[in-house]
Amino acid sequence: MPLSAVPAPPPRTDAGAAALASLVGDPEQAMLAFDFDGTLAPIIDDPEQAHAHDRSLAALQRIGPCVGKLAVITGRPVRTALRLGAFAERDGMSHLTILGQYGAERWDSSTGDESVPPPPEAVAEVRAALPALLDSMGLADVRIEDKGRAVVLHTRGLPDPAGAQALLEGPLAELAEQHGLAAEPGRFVVEVRDPSVDKGAALRGLVAETDVRTIVYAGDDLGDLPAYEALTVMRDAGEVEALLVAVASDEQPALVPRADVVLHGPDELADWLERLADALDC
Ligand SMILES: [Mg+2]
Structure with missing residues (x-):
């Protein structure tokens, strides 16, 4: 892969660099998964007024058709994520799955089906x-x-x-x-x-059913740590290649030491996704 094809900043680990090379070289066998708040959506005082970053969404609409799977894995209910991200109305999102409430709820763009079990x-x-x-x-x-x-x-x-x-x-x-x-x-x-549901199990389930080989996961908060841990275990076992992206903030540094790429806030994630869309050129 030519250096110019690597979205800046480049991964700071060899494993991350290998995963990015696999993603760009063969995007159809890759999944891009994102937390919502603080990652795709800037954090604001009133969570009901949050919305996904326009440039990230536009980049994902370019990226979506050429990757095997797009996923949003969030603590929000799927219906809230659908409303705040307007994901159902966007082109290029036909491979999108939203796992809501840490994986207890699900929506698939390919069918429009929604699974929302009754709350405890x-x-x-x-x-x-x-x-x-x-x-x-x-x-x-x-x-x-x-x-x-x-x-x-x-x-x-x-x-x-x-x-x-x-x-x-x-x-x-x-x-x-x-x-x-x-x-x-x-x-x-x-x-x-309910502590028995977390983003690690949610991500593992999605990886198993989609049979992707390369996974990018971006998050910003403690609830994303189980997803990081699941991917690290799968990567260390040689089951997948993984690129861990931290959307860092002054409020929560926990993901930073574990990440392959560190971005500062949802704006920088939008920049990175735009460069990734350019690199994939699809
Ligand atoms: Mg978050």
Whole structure:
């Protein structure tokens, strides 16, 4: 592969460079998978107002027809991801699968079929207990996002978001545990959900069914670590080639030391995808 065909910045690892060469050399056997918030979509105070980056979407519309699979693997419900990304209305996305709520929900562009199983009763019980808990802690201004299968508490936009998150984590872990759930931290969020579902298992399942050989995964937060771990294990076993992309922020550095390519924010991911679209030239 000529150097000019490598989207900048080039991978900083040999394994990442090999995966990128495989992707560009034979895109039909490759899958590109993305987290949504903080990766394809810039993070903003109100999660309901988030939207996918226009340039990333335009690049994916160019890339989509020539790769084996496009995937969005998100903590959001699939219906929310479909609304915020308008994925169903876009050309070039005929190989797109959205795995929502960490893989519990699914939508396929090829069929338009959607699988949204009913949420666990325990989540509604936690949701009902939250206003009294937040009031008692003086945190009534915390934004509650009800996702059905999970409840997310957002401290972004408060005067001290990190301090509020730190205050919340213990009591929420206790409340979640009482209901057989877990409280998972993220970027100025704590999410109460079923811990048996994660992005690692979701990604593994998609790799097994699509039989792709090269996988690119881009994420920004702690919920993406299981996907990183799954790909690292498969790569070390020689089952796949993998390119791990970190969309880095000051808020969450956990993915950076494990990544093959480090980009700074969704804008730089858009730049990288545009260069990848140029390199694939399809
Ligand atoms: Mg994210």
